[in-house]
Amino acid sequence: MATVSVCQYHRGGFSFENCKRNALLEADINKLGLSSPAARKTGTTICGLVYKDGVVLGADTRATEGMVVADKNCSKIHYISPNVYCCGAGTAADTEMTTQIISSNLELHSLSTGRPPRVATANRMLKQMLFRYQGYIGAALVLGGVDCNGPHLYSIYPHGSTDKLPYVTMGSGSLAAMAVFEDRYRPNMEEEEAKRLVRDAIAAGIFNDLGSGSNIDLCVITKGKVDYLRPHDMANKKGVRTGNYRYKHGTTGVLTKTVTPLNLEVVEESVQTMDTS
Amino acid sequence: MNTRGLRSQLKDSVPVTGLCPQAGPYGVQDSLRRGFSSVKNELLPSHPLELSEKNFQLNQDKMNFNTLRNIQGLHAPLKLQMEYRAARQIQRLPFLPSSNLALDTLRGSDDTIGFEDILNDPIQSEMMGDPHIMTEYKLGIL
Numbered sequence: 001m002a003t004v005s006v007c008q009y010h011r012g013g014f015s016f017e018n019c020k021r022n023a024l025l026e027a028d029i030n031k032l033g034l035s036s037p038a039a040r041k042t043g044t045t046i047c048g049l050v051y052k053d054g055v056v057l058g059a060d061t062r063a064t065e066g067m068v069v070a071d072k073n074c075s076k077i078h079y080i081s082p083n084v085y086c087c088g089a090g091t092a093a094d095t096e097m098t099t100q101i102i103s104s105n106l107e108l109h110s111l112s113t114g115r116p117p118r119v120a121t122a123n124r125m126l127k128q129m130l131f132r133y134q135g136y137i138g139a140a141l142v143l144g145g146v147d148c149n150g151p152h153l154y155s156i157y158p159h160g161s162t163d164k165l166p167y168v169t170m171g172s173g174s175l176a177a178m179a180v181f182e183d184r185y186r187p188n189m190e191e192e193e194a195k196r197l198v199r200d201a202i203a204a205g206i207f208n209d210l211g212s213g214s215n216i217d218l219c220v221i222t223k224g225k226v227d228y229l230r231p232h233d234m235a236n237k238k239g240v241r242t243g244n245y246r247y248k249h250g251t252t253g254v255l256t257k258t259v260t261p262l263n264l265e266v267v268e269e270s271v272q273t274m275d276t277s
Numbered sequence: 278m279n280t281r282g283l284r285s286q287l288k289d290s291v292p293v294t295g296l297c298p299q300a301g302p303y304g305v306q307d308s309l310r311r312g313f314s315s316v317k318n319e320l321l322p323s324h325p326l327e328l329s330e331k332n333f334q335l336n337q338d339k340m341n342f343n344t345l346r347n348i349q350g351l352h353a354p355l356k357l358q359m360e361y362r363a364a365r366q367i368q369r370l371p372f373l374p375s376s377n378l379a380l381d382t383l384r385g386s387d388d389t390i391g392f393e394d395i396l397n398d399p400i401q402s403e404m405m406g407d408p409h410i411m412t413e414y415k416l417g418i419l
Contacts (some may be wrong), residue, residue: 007410008371009411010377010397011400012392012398013330013397016322016324016330023323097395099391101391101395105389105390108390112388132333134325134326144340251400
């Protein structure tokens with residue numbers, strides 16, 4: 001009976017009821033000198049480029065939670081539609097849910113129009129949703145795909161601005177990856193050269209940024225075909241142990257051996273039935 | 278259905294907290310039904326997005342109708358608003374879930390999925406609204 005909302009039928013969506021309480025708790029915790037747990041981010045290197053026949057998207061595979069690696073092999077290239085894929089940087093949950101929602105919406109939309117979906121549609125849906133939430137949904141995305149108008153690549157920032165470019169990078173390792181792109185990008189490259197360039201850009205992010213690491217995933221999208229290469233390159237394989245501290249059998253010589261059988265008698269046997277209903 | 282005249286019409290607009298005090302029918306603060314009030318609670322929303330989210334659907338509709346009026350003339354939004362009003366009246370009792378099928382079809386939200394379908398789905402909430410309070414609010418008696 002505490003609010004007006006009790007009188008109207010309860011609507012779905014985000015609920016801001018606990019915000020004030022959370023702010024108070026946060027202030028109290030900070031006064032004690034501790035810190036509240038951080039959301040899992042994908043401090044990341046993601047990038048994409050347009051080549052002769054289509055689009056190549058690349059991503060690393062490390063998810064961090066503060067200063068600890070939460071997931072050594074997470075998948076950052078999300079499916080939006082058969083011809084459109086999206087890499088996500090920022091808060092991991094936000095990118096997951098946003099791409100799933102947009103993927104569903106795009107599918108419904110394409111069923112309603114009767115045509116295969118376009119990258120520009122996905123871009124507009126994403127941008128309108130992210131702007132609606134004013135940047136509180138921390139999802140920085142690289143959206144790429146091939147539709148009836150050719151290959152397209154967009155970068156989408158958490159506040160809702162988008163850029164349509166031939167090559168883009170996002171995430172904490174974006175500067176390292178962009179340096180590689182700026183040096184070696186040419187328009188209308190061949191597929192192998194494009195894959196190698198994206199792999200090198202992500203590797204630059206992995207080796208020079210703490211928030212990115214592990215393997216390199218690639219996604220090559222062309223007119224009729226999608227190659228989801230996961231992992232394309234295991235740049236950081238965990239080493240194999242060279243030595244072993246266990247001694248081999250027979251290292252220690254046996255002097256004497258005595259065997260004493262222990263005669264145990266069954267004193268009591270009780271059966272307890274489990275209630276498995 | 279609307280038995281108390283103007284007051285029951287006013288409640289359709291979503292109030293912005295802080296601009297109007299939580300006055301009951303006698304003009305004083307209605308602690309029993311609205312809870313305790315504090316100036317700070319009413320002036321500042323608990324989250325910057327709270328107000329814009331509460332009014333989002335209304336603002337979208339207003340914007341769309343304005344655009345429609347500018348492009349196609351007055352009759353188009355007028356006719357659509359009439360249809361919305363008619364569709365909005367097809368409801369179950371206020372405390373029961375209504376499908377809002379006609380309204381959804383008109384709005385075009387029957388083939389979109391948003392956060393309101395995934396988070397806090399009212400069909401899956403554990404508590405039901407108090408039937409008396411909600412009916413009284415709807416009739417404007419509250």
